[in-house]
Amino acid sequence: MSASPAPGQQDLNSGTVGIVMLVHTALDRAAQVARHWAAGGCPVVIHVDRKVPQAAYRGFRDGLAQDQLISFSMRHRCEWGTWGIVAASQSASEQMLRQHPGVRHVYLASGSCLPLRPVQDLVDYLAARPETDFIESATTADVPWIVGGLDVERFTLRFPFSWKRHRYLFDRYVTLQRKLGIKRRIPPGLVPHMGSQWWCLTRKTLSAILEDPERPTHDRYFQKVWIPDESYYQTLARQHSAKIESRSLTLSKFDFEGKPHIFYDDHLQLLRRSDCFVARKIWPSAERLYQTFLSETGDAMTGVEPNPVKIDRVFAKAVERRTRGREGLYMQSRYPGQTAINAVTASPYSVFQGFAELFEDFDGWLARMTGARVHGHLFAPERAEFAGGETMLNGALSDSARLRNYNPQSFLTNLIWNTRGERQGFQFGPADHQKIARLIATDPNAQVSVISGAWAVPLSRSKRSFSELRRIAARFQRIEAGQLKMLRERSTKARVRIWTMAEFVEAPMEPLQTILEEMGAKTPGHLSEVPSMVDLEGFGQFLQNLKNQGMHPYLMGDFPVEQEPVTMPKPPRRPYLVR
The missing domain is CATH 3.40.50 (Rossmann fold)
Structure with a gap:
């Protein structure tokens, strides 16, 4: 449900960067971040998971109704690894492009994302790169980060069951398809790519994906792909983009099990060092992080290139400590195999x-x-x-x-x-x-x-x-x-x-x-x-x-019956000087 601007109110076409937010929890923090984006001149379209109770949704929507740069899209049921997340981003992106013709880049974020730099920094950075799409996109053969999951098979098998809610059916159906040799046909012209779901696409590329005559075919295919939010846009952007930088502008780190790292208050200086525009996932109670980053308006980092490599060593060390621990240390929280x-x-x-x-x-x-x-x-x-x-x-x-x-x-x-x-x-x-x-x-x-x-x-x-x-x-x-x-x-x-x-x-x-x-x-x-x-x-x-x-x-060994007495040699005497 979108709010219509009254005459004389703020121009909905202002701003060159539109923010699509996917929200399902911590609605108070999501509202705080949405207001921050809007205060920086960026229109925001929010998708709220249909699983959120209606009363909570109405309170969240009403609390933001006064801001004319914030609107809400049609709701979908979202569950990890399923099509609902892609459908949510499609609905919100279509609304963004339709309501805000001045937007030149669309930035996908979640309700747990937090801007780390002034909004104007991001606007200026993207304005200087008007034809560039920022989306992590690599073929399955070149993806090193898959942990305990499927790579090529996520595109050649069917996944009608939820991995989280119906684990038994999910596993049995995968085993059955392997045993029978069943494989899906990838639509002609598509080369599956994978990457982070947090992208920033140009209006031109995003419009081409959403308005593609083959979209019904693409959507039907990806609806049965496992974790399609990590492959739908990543694959189709390769068909329509003129210039792709295969990286995300959002800082997101994962542990050895493939679960996202959560940032807390004591990560403040670590996040500063990354020079990234946005980070996820932020703990909802990280009061210091929200207060610090949402109140900064300076231009200390203007023009600085995002560089998450600066903190990669810290996360690599954390993974090593988590998986290998310290030699000889056994403790209740991490008893290693x-x-x-x-x-x-x-x-x-x-x-x-x-x-x-x-x-x-x-x-x-x-x-x-x-x-x-x-x-x-x-x-x-x-x-x-x-x-x-x-x-x-x-x-x-x-x-x-x-x-x-x-x-x-x-x-x-x-x-x-x-x-x-x-x-x-x-x-x-x-x-x-x-x-x-x-x-x-x-x-x-x-x-x-x-x-x-x-x-x-x-x-x-x-x-x-x-x-x-x-x-x-x-x-x-x-x-x-x-x-x-x-x-x-x-x-x-x-x-x-x-x-x-x-x-x-x-x-x-x-x-x-x-x-x-x-x-x-x-x-x-x-x-x-x-x-x-x-x-x-x-x-x-x-x-x-x-x-x-x-x-x-x-x-x-060959020990003799009559052993001769063993005498240990005496230590050599120390030399001394005679004067």
């Missing part, structure tokens, strides 16, 4: 298997040499053996085995996250809780050092019956063999070093030096202190006894 993260934990850590069994006070020695916090067996059956015998660690992590085993992954990731900035190391072995083994193997931050078969050293010194020791040895060997197989898989991302016990005992200094260098030893170079190796007398005979009882302890 394993395929969506680049590292399981927050920082590098070291895992040692067999070292505490082979060396006396290995944890204390390693802590002194590297400055790291070296724990015992964090996944021991009885409790988590925190460094220094602590029962509670950063972040209120308890040493309770029951709490730890409820979610071993969260226990480890919390420990590494809560101790960021301090290198962590811990012991692991076949006697420990094994559910964490796969996570360690797939974590790029893990550095795993294994002396295979070293778990047998404490058994050789045990006073238990030999039959019981044999059962334990067989179980430990089976578990460790599975661990080693996992660590050698191609999917393993941890840095892994594996020595058999026989080869490690033969030359222990080089592996120890390598471990210290990886962990960032305090004094790189030759070792100034070496750990004491346990007495291995009788260990070879213990392995032979296991063989004699029918168990083959192969993970230790």
